[in-house]
Amino acid sequence: MHFRPLLLWLLVFSPFRSFEAAWQLQPAEPKAFNVRGKVVNSTTGEPIHGALVQLFAGRPRSRLTGPDGQFVFEDVPAGTFAVQVRKPGFFFAPQLPFSAASPPMIIAGPDEPPPATLKLIPEGIIYGHLFGDSGEPLESLPVQVFCERTENGRKARTEFRSTNTDQQGEFRLAELPPGRYFVLAGPSRVPSSFSARPSQGGARGYAAAFYPSGPDLASAAPIEIAPGKHLEINWTLSSQPFYRISGTVNADLRHQSLSLQLTRGGQALASGFQIDPEIGTFRTQWLPAGLYKLTGRMHDPSTGQELFAMQNLNLTSNVTVRLMMVPSLNIPVTFQVQTTRSDSQPGPALFGGSGLNATRNRQTYVPARVVLTLQEQALSPRQFYAEAVDGDETAVIHNLLPGAYSIEAFPNGPYYVQAVRSGALNLLEQNLMVGAGGSLQPIEVVLRDDFATLDGSVALQGEGQSGMVVVIPEDSPQRARNANLFWQPGVPGSDRQTAGFEISQLAPGSYRVLVVDDPSFEYENPDVLQKYLSQAQEILLGPNQRTKVTLGVVHVGD
């Protein structure tokens, strides 16, 4: 299901580095070959000197290219072998995260293989200077670069790299693969200046800003980094007033420790809390104006209860708050496993790629992994995981924050998720609302073992073409699942014109199946999916059935 293409390759080639094999010596091959080639820059075509080429012929063999980019491996036995190339400042396409490229294969025998041309993609670099109000270089300002990618059918922006400006206000973010990026600078860690009486307000600093200007991603300009692009950004920021949040808590801090967290746009900010347990007060560092969420947690040793408090703050001046600690929000999760098959073993069974947290430990086994995702405007919304209750096959989700949640359940065994409910609420279709003080009904997860399996064969349009299978339930397209195509590289004579896939643990029902040529296909976006749905194959999957299907690859995108 949620396989990333990279995983497949790791499985095939691992271990890359610590190679220790125990095997019987094969009788010597009657014939050996020379494998030659050249490493070039994919954009300029120039040869690359001093690149490391590794040929996985039984054991990895390594060579550095000469000044003309040439390499040669002698005495290579007959066979089909993967090659890999490395050089600082370059990427080898098959090893890029979320790459669609398959690794080049060298076929030695029966004839001498033709010279290979291996391409390295030059890195992108974003660099430049940050200046303040009067043109002075800004030192020690954090700079982050976010990368936009489509993962599992969903567009996601994740922090990719970060650095700090140096004394000259300079920053460099190198080793960027080609792609779309956003740059965020700030905020200042300490105010850049104070007015006469800092305690009465009047500290100034540089707030976090996306390039070229704006506090959030919506106002950010995407930066396209083509292979080898070195982009200089010289950027002048404007200082703004900084404020502080001070407060008190309705609890005695001398005997219980209070842990505080401040988030903005879902992102946790560097802690800088000063807590004075004697007086029972706390204070944040200096912060730019904006909307913040302050969360406090503590453990009450007298009752053994976990306590929490959450306060939303619109910071426009120094403010004082009082945190009212209340019992934390916990939701129990119960499981109902409906078995219909005689071969079905209730209980732990590691199965397929599902159930990342699956465990053979009976004590902590739960039939499914349950994840709640807070619906918030954030780069990476917070997630809460159900934790197993010892020896009970039930679980509990601890310390939820008030808000709306979407729910996902991943079976830890040979099941599919038939239903997720909270009272009369169907959580496969609707969000769960969690409020402070309200009763927190248990979540019930219903699993069944009479699942369907889809077994596919895909005619490729070119040798080694990559692709992604998307299986879309007719009645709930938002619950689509994907899988990668597989074939067996490295096996001599393997047919690279067709690939296979298997998706199991599907709920019986009607589906549409689509194979696309782009692993970053944004199928969770209904507008994108709609365009290609007519080219999908309709299929009815019956309980306990394995259905075979043959498909072609649909080109998506421009």
Place this chain on the structure above:
Amino acid sequence: MILSGFAALLLALSAFAQQDQPRATADSQANFAIAGVVVDGVSGQLLSQAEVFIQAQGIPDSGQSMMTSDDGSFAFYNLASGHYTLSARRRGYLEQAYKQHEGFSTAIIVGAGQDTSHLRFPLPPEASISGEVTDEMNDPVRQANVILFQRGLRSGRSASWRRAGASTDDRGHYSFTHLLPGTYFVAVSAQPWYAQHDVEIMRRASNPGEVQTEELIIPPDPALDVVYPVTFFSNAPNMADAAPITVRPGEAETADFTLHPISALHLTVICDPPGGPDGPGNVWAEVREAVGEGWHEGVPVHSAQIRPGLLEITGLPPGGFDLTLHTSHGKESSVRSVSVHLAEDSKIDFSGAAVNATVSGVIRMDDGVLPSRSFIQFRNRNTGEQVGAQVEENGQFVLRGRSLDPGNYDVSANGSGGMAVRSLSATGGKVSGRSLEVAPGQDVKLTVVVSKGTGRVSGVALKDDKPVDEVMVVLVPEVLENNLDLFRRDQSDSDGSFNLAGILPGKYTIIALESGWDLNWYDPTVLQKYLPSGEHVEVTPNAKLQVKVKVQTSFQK
């Protein structure tokens, strides 16, 4: 005055009230001033646009700030009497507290009869060392580990210590900024990005048809089985042969490196195979190379178990290092260390080697109470290397991971509310005063009795009966040797006053030294000269003594 939370003076503006500090009184007349000029610490030139801060000690939210005007002057008016911390920052200068030395500075005492309106605040211009690291192909070396060592005085002794670390960027560039003038060394520890150290082990039947197997070790390609030795500027293998970089105020020094690969060495280790009838255990090797004094860097070696009891370690640079073998089987684990010096591929027999000596013990207060949140520290007399352990709730501590190398250590204890080692006793090690001698391979069990330092001595440093600020005040114990933990220091404030707290009951001499900040004050032969003119005191439990100390001039320099 001791600077608490010295790391960020700016935080002084936001810090909560420091406990146990003289408080400015709210009912005083608020008609005093702190005023003066900020000057370049070297040229004496007046500095405009410097940001100056004051904070009344013990009064939260009393911070004030201003910029110096064109003539370098600043003035804070309408101040209540009390103790103030004064600090300043300006681009190109080190952010400092007033007349700062190490973790001390001169506080400004405001009140009747005090002239605090004619201060001269020198800010030292900051310096830097930067450079580029390139490899034998003239390519930049990325993510090279660059280490800056400083040579100078530390805890009253001449020493070299690791001041900072940096990592090179994609251009091979590194920089160390905000440096005080002084003597520095720079070293680079890096590995060729293309290095291949893994050996391949093949097993085959010793004779056709036999079950017994033998191993065939296929070494890595020699052209790629290479390492960069640790390189000191300029192109030296160690600190002794390295070129000291003398950094002058405001100067930017350059130290470039070119790294050249050399063949990596292989070490075959014979060890007792861990394990039992229920299966084999794990063995792994850790290699640490001494880089400079008191600083070790881990060497990223590769190790492969050829068969139980035989380990092949590759990726080693020639030279001396500590080899530590960790073995574990089930819940049992042991650590064995040995110092080796390699010039070529070698074999070492670890079987039957003694398990490392562990240093463990118990801490208790002299009133029998268990100390809360305390930490015990061991400082190697020769190397300056410091190793510490957190003391558990039950008062026990164990030095985990690596044990102490044989040698002499000063033992000190830190804990909430301040504490000092009152007495030390040990089995398996020799104790003198507050120091411990660790012998090779011998477990040490320590009993440490600590005391809340209850005595306090305050006073004033006088020269020709006039108070002097900025002098180093040292409280010297009766027995000079092996008692680092009993020494206390302070810097005299603007009215010549000082404050030495947390003193264990006993006999002491207090000395006050003008320009004493370059003195090896922990060297008994140096200290002897000043003791006759010092002030002798006897501190009794809970004593609060008031003394006058004659200022002496440091003979050094």
